[in-house]
Amino acid sequence: MSKVLFRILGLGFIALAAISPSAAQTVDEILGKMVQAQGGTEALLAVKDYAMYGDVQLHQQGMSASFSLYWKAPDKYRQEMQMDAMFIASFFNGDSGWGVHPRAPKGEKLSGAVLKSLKRSALAPSAICDPAKHGLTFELKGRENVSGKDCFVLEMTFPDGFKEQQLVDSQSYFVIKRRFKTAGDSGPVVDAEVLYLGYKKFGGVMFPSVFANVAEGREYNRIRIADIKVNGGLADSLFEPEK
Numbered sequence: 424m425s426k427v428l429f430r431i432l433g434l435g436f437i438a439l440a441a442i443s444p445s446a447a448q449t450v451d452e453i454l455g456k457m458v459q460a461q462g463g464t465e466a467l468l469a470v471k472d473y474a475m476y477g478d479v480q481l482h483q484q485g486m487s488a489s490f491s492l493y494w495k496a497p498d499k500y501r502q503e504m505q506m507d508a509m510f511i512a513s514f515f516n517g518d519s520g521w522g523v524h525p526r527a528p529k530g531e532k533l534s535g536a537v538l539k540s541l542k543r544s545a546l547a548p549s550a551i552c553d554p555a556k557h558g559l560t561f562e563l564k565g566r567e568n569v570s571g572k573d574c575f576v577l578e579m580t581f582p583d584g585f586k587e588q589q590l591v592d593s594q595s596y597f598v599i600k601r602r603f604k605t606a607g608d609s610g611p612v613v614d615a616e617v618l619y620l621g622y623k624k625f626g627g628v629m630f631p632s633v634f635a636n637v638a639e640g641r642e643y644n645r646i647r648i649a650d651i652k653v654n655g656g657l658a659d660s661l662f663e664p665e666k
Contacts, residue, residue, distance in 0.1 A: 473494055495657045618634070621633045
């Protein structure tokens with residue numbers, strides 16, 4: 424079960440004025456529209472922390488659980504799930520990461536692909552405002568239709584070389600899908616997607632309120648966010664293991 428939460432999220436918030444979908448645009452123009460759609464540079468830079476609260480439906484297990492996610496500037500991140508008496512969490516303090524599960528209630532240090540994924544998830548919401556500062560590069564790969572919506576296909580490369588594609592609605596400029604490669608339950612690399620639905624404004628910034636996680640062609644969980652607290656003053660200790 425400890426693998427479940429580690430695979431739940433790749434929920435990094437890069438997703439974050441319409442013009443004619445047929446008009447040619449540069450990457451910088453698209454990124455600028457994405458920033459404006461999410462609330463604008465000033466609003467994004469003003470976010471110093473946020474806390475998300477909701478629930479997750481685990482389709483394969485036929486279970487549901489409470490879910491929460493926390494981020495704090497510049498690069499602290501935590502995600503957790505409580506299901507009956509079972510508590511699972513993974514978190515990153517800007518340098519190191521840990522996982523908490525029934526066999527490691529005080530946390531075990533993470534490494535490898537799981538740690539790299541946590542570090543990528545800790546990217547600031549405002550990183551989209553100045554990608555180069557955060558070591559991000561974007562390339563426009565064309566356009567696709569996603570559920571009847573014309574989308575730009577932006578390929579984003581992280582500082583560690585990891586690549587993912589963001590499908591950006593050419594009308595709303597919201598990211599409605601991310602896709603990337605990930606390790607499946609049996610080990611081999613598989614295609615994975617995160618669908619973003621129901622954008623809502625919290626603290627002056629637009630966040631998706633539903634995340635549908637898909638791997639190997641099937642949806643394996645769906646996260647519904649009920650509330651997001653922006654700039655609530657999260658403590659640094661939230662991102663550290665229990666002493």
